[in-house]
Amino acid sequence: MxxxxxxxxxxxxxxxxxxxxxxxxxxxxxxxxxxxxxxxxxxxxxxxxxxxxxxxxxxxxxxxxxxxxxxxxxTFSQSASPMADSQPVYQRTHCYTPNLAFIPSLTLHAPRIMVFEHFLSDKECDTLIALSQAKIEDSRVVDPKTGEFVLHPERTSRGTHFEHQSNAVVIALESRIYKLFGFAVNHQEATQILNYPVGGEYRAHYDYFSPTLTGSQAILAQAGQRLATVVMYLNTPKEGGGTAFPNIGLTVTAKKGSAVYFENVDLNGHVDTQTLHAGLPVLAGEKWIATKWLRERALF
Ligand SMILES: O=C(O)CCC(=O)C(=O)O
Known part of the structure; x- marks a missing residue:
């Protein structure tokens, strides 16, 4: 050329x-x-x-x-993707709206992953950690057979959550997520907080509910699939603790105020195995994150 x-x-x-x-x-x-x-x-x-x-x-x-x-x-018109190859299971009704205050520092298209620095202010991070300290407890995962929340050795962290609109920071984040990614507050699950000590990790997993597992059916019937996830880093661990996507060779650094947004459903409307991800072991210091799972249909 x-x-x-x-x-x-x-x-x-x-x-x-x-x-x-x-x-x-x-x-x-x-x-x-x-x-x-x-x-x-x-x-x-x-x-x-x-x-x-x-x-x-x-x-x-x-x-x-x-x-x-x-x-x-x-808009991102993902349903019109030329890559569509079979009947979509999930409709892609949400999109990222470019915003001068939140420009991604990294964008992948398939799977759709965006990293944002300064997604939260230091004050927002510190406030969420301070409010969490009082009520934090051992984390649980959804049992795929029963759909119940249970303790699990794959997830060595402590956690808590904040209900919708429950404090000023949560209100601001819910509104930010709506403006940027199009998921209204009633499509957002409550804000999950995780605290990993040294050695703490969340081994590789998917955030979507596997459509074929019995335990997923009641959750899917309630508000549909988890179309997307936002993991927000509330502090910078001294060493380790990034979020790895092993199937695509990507690790997002855990850095105070940054966030990674990823879509659990691919361009063709199917759950995306490329979104396999893990909270890597914290090697020194501790790690705090806030996670938002974004649902296909309204939760309330
Ligand atoms: O700790 C991390 O970096 C990842 C957290 C995570 O995978 C989740 O909350 O679903």
Whole structure:
């Protein structure tokens, strides 16, 4: 490719194929720069291609370009994905809305994972930890056979939860999650708090309820699938404690105020085994997180 401000048929074809593969805006711009395009030219061409494709607007696209080119009509239209290959089980009714105050520092498309730094202020983190100290207890998991919450050796942490709208920080986070990801407060489970000591971990697991297990049926009937998860880091462990996605080779660093958002259902509307994830062992210090599971249907 040469430096060129027009979209030639070859470039056009390449842009379309990259978008169809789910490539990220920044990666496409970087490839064009490597091939000799000026950054501004590459950004303009890629933006134009995303707008023309109108299948998916990339969250890493600079907001200024989005505003110039897409005005107010953009969403992630995942149900229109060209990768759809079978009847979806879960409808993708939610989307990430670009927001200047919360720009992801990392975006993956399949599985959809976004990392945000400064998702919470230090004060919000400290307040949630302080409020949790008084009522924290050993964590439980859902027993897949019975659907009941039970103690489990795979999860060596202590936890508690905050009911919806139960304090000013929770109210702010619930509203932030709604504005950014489109899940209204009644689609959000109560805020879960976890505290891991040294050696504490949450071994690899999925957050979705396996549709084939008996124990999932009552929970799925209540408010549907956990379409997405937000894990928010309330402190920075001295060492270890990141969140690993072993099937895709990604580890998100546990850093005070950061958050990782991931979608448990893939672009075709099926539960996504690529979202297998683990809270890695804390090697020094302790780890505090707040988790929000986001449901398909209203809980209340
Ligand atoms: O501790 C972590 O980093 C992950 C927590 C987690 O997997 C969960 O709450 O579902």
């Amino acid at each position: 040469t430096n060129n401000t027009k979209q030639t048929p070859t470039l056009n074809q390449w842009l379309k194929s990259q978008i169809a593969r789910g490539c990220a805006f920044n990666d496409m711009v970087a490839s064009m720069q490597t091939a000799g395009y000026a950054q501004a030219d590459a950004q303009a061409q890629v933006t134009q291609a995303f707008v023309a494709s109108s299948t998916m607007i990339d969250a890493t696209m600079p907001v200024t370009l989005l505003e110039q080119n897409v005005a107010t009509t953009f």
